[in-house]
Amino acid sequence: MSMLVFLEHHGDELLKGSLGVLSKAVALGSADVAGVVMGFGVRPLAEQAAKCGAVKVYVADDARLEAPLPQPRVDVLARLIREKGIETVLFGNSVLAADVAAGLAARLEAGLNWDLADLVRQDDRFVGKRPALQDSVHVDVGWKSEPRIALFRSGSFDPVETGGSADTEDVTVALEDFSTSARMVDQAHEEGEGPSIEDAAVIVAGGRGLGGPENFTLVEELAKALGGAVGATRAVVDAGWYPYSTQVGQTGKTVSPKLYIACGISGAIQHKVGMQSSGVIVAINKDPNAPIFEFSDLGVVGDVHEVVPKLTELVKARKGS
Ligand SMILES: Cc1cc2nc3c(=O)[nH]c(=O)nc-3n(C[C@H](O)[C@H](O)[C@H](O)COP(=O)(O)OP(=O)(O)OC[C@H]3O[C@@H](n4cnc5c(N)ncnc54)[C@H](O)[C@@H]3O)c2cc1C
Missing domain, CATH: 3.40.50.620 (HUPs)
Structure with a gap:
């Protein structure tokens, strides 16, 4: 055939x-x-x-x-x-x-x-x-x-x-x-380090629990240490904290990396449908009843501002960088 x-x-x-x-x-x-x-x-x-x-x-x-x-x-x-x-x-x-x-x-x-x-x-x-x-x-x-x-x-x-x-x-x-009759008037290439969200084996995604756009550095640093890409929820994209191209979910991208680390993400169904086929899902959320824990393989109940930098430090130490 x-x-x-x-x-x-x-x-x-x-x-x-x-x-x-x-x-x-x-x-x-x-x-x-x-x-x-x-x-x-x-x-x-x-x-x-x-x-x-x-x-x-x-x-x-x-x-x-x-x-x-x-x-x-x-x-x-x-x-x-x-x-x-x-x-x-x-x-x-x-x-x-x-x-x-x-x-x-x-x-x-x-x-x-x-x-x-x-x-x-x-x-x-x-x-x-x-x-x-x-x-x-x-x-x-x-x-x-x-x-x-x-x-x-x-x-x-x-x-x-x-x-x-x-x-x-x-x-x-x-x-x-x-x-x-259609003509391409402009084409912009996003400049970025590391793999794209579609290709990445590891995605570290940030949600509203990060508290503000400036705190995306936390997920960026962890993603960098793991050689991964950064993802985001629609809530933070709509708030202008992070670009739309990183949105994961029903109205964003569907991804299936080997490892998906969700930081300060509640786990709404519209987000879940975009990432639930990831190999291993790790969630860090301060609310033990957050829905994301229902479909995570590993859950950390804690504040992203404390847990994420420690995790980054540990990954760097393990990799000797
Ligand atoms: C038609 C439609 C389409 C949609 N499409 C998408 C889509 O494609 N993608 C998408 O993501 N959403 C989508 N949504 C939106 C979705 O319903 C949710 O509103 C959104 O996913 C919530 O984003 P969030 O988890 O960042 O924020 P929230 O739901 O506000 O969750 C924030 C989480 O952070 C936790 N938190 C707060 N502070 C801390 C802290 N210091 N440390 C640790 N945890 C903390 C809280 O406990 C909470 O669980 C869509 C909605 C609709 C109606």
């Missing part, structure tokens, strides 16, 4: 989320897993995809694809999928990927299952697993026709390097008039 994975990049790196989806496609046992990279000057990215098991990488390298806009990508993908008769198209979630997947579903009148946490093969069918009812159950979802399009939740799969090489094939870039 032919599978195509949309490989998104930032600069000269393919996103970890895309590579994770590629590894999942390979693990499903399809002999025919291809990736597609689109942009300008993106040819060298094919090698990264080959390392994660792609046997073929389609390359659409064109100045008109330089801006990360969805419609030109839909044009290229729709043509490629029709020409090659591709049966399954997989995306790792991101703002761009979600737009492209939705546009592609509309263009090809194809079924799109989104927010999937997994994909399994049952006989000759694919079954998607979608978390529902505040992530308390997994619903089986399927497709009635081909191509089937799937959009996976961030962090669902880790990339697995298997080595190997891939054939590359250039793809025709022919754009519809209506696809070129």
Whole structure:
């Protein structure tokens, strides 16, 4: 069964989320897993995809694809999928990927299952697993026709390097008039040290219990000591204490790091749905009845201003830094 994975990049790196989806496609046992990279000057990215098991990488390298806009990508993908008769198209979630997947579903009148946490093969069918009812159950979802399009939740799969090489094939870039009417007027790159919240193995998140924006240094220092990223609740983002890009939850990002440390966070359901699939959840809260303790693996009842700096000190001492 032919599978195509949309490989998104930032600069000269393919996103970890895309590579994770590629590894999942390979693990499903399809002999025919291809990736597609689109942009300008993106040819060298094919090698990264080959390392994660792609046997073929389609390359659409064109100045008109330089801006990360969805419609030109839909044009290229729709043509490629029709020409090659591709049966399954997989995306790792991101703002761009979600737009492209939705546009592609509309263009090809194809079924799109989104927010999937997994994909399994049952006989000759694919079954998607979608978390529902505040992530308390997994619903089986399927497709009635081909191509089937799937959009996976961030962090669902880790990339697995298997080595190997891939054939590359250039793809025709022919754009519809209506696809070129949007123009990117500005693009800002957030400057920051350490991993992004989507890629981090460790997230230290701060909530209103920190008491003020100036106290975010506490979580920043702990995150730095652990080589992790900083997350935030909507309450603090709405209050202007921390940027929206770090918001975890229903209206923010869904993350699944190996370790999630929640500092001064009550554990509202809207926050929980964004982080509950983390490997180990540690909560530091002064209220022993805070809801976050109900779904934490480890809980510390205490004041973040006392506990967090001590924890940072201990981590630094252990690492000898
Ligand atoms: C439609 C909708 C969508 C939403 N989407 C999101 C979302 O995406 N993400 C999100 O996070 N929220 C979201 N919310 C908001 C959510 O309901 C909560 O209001 C929010 O998560 C609470 O943030 P918080 O835990 O920082 O603050 P609070 O609920 O005020 O909790 C602060 C916690 O800090 C503790 N605390 C106080 N002082 C200290 C101290 N010194 N030391 C230790 N602990 C202390 C308190 O005991 C308390 O438990 C959404 C709400 C709605 C209605």
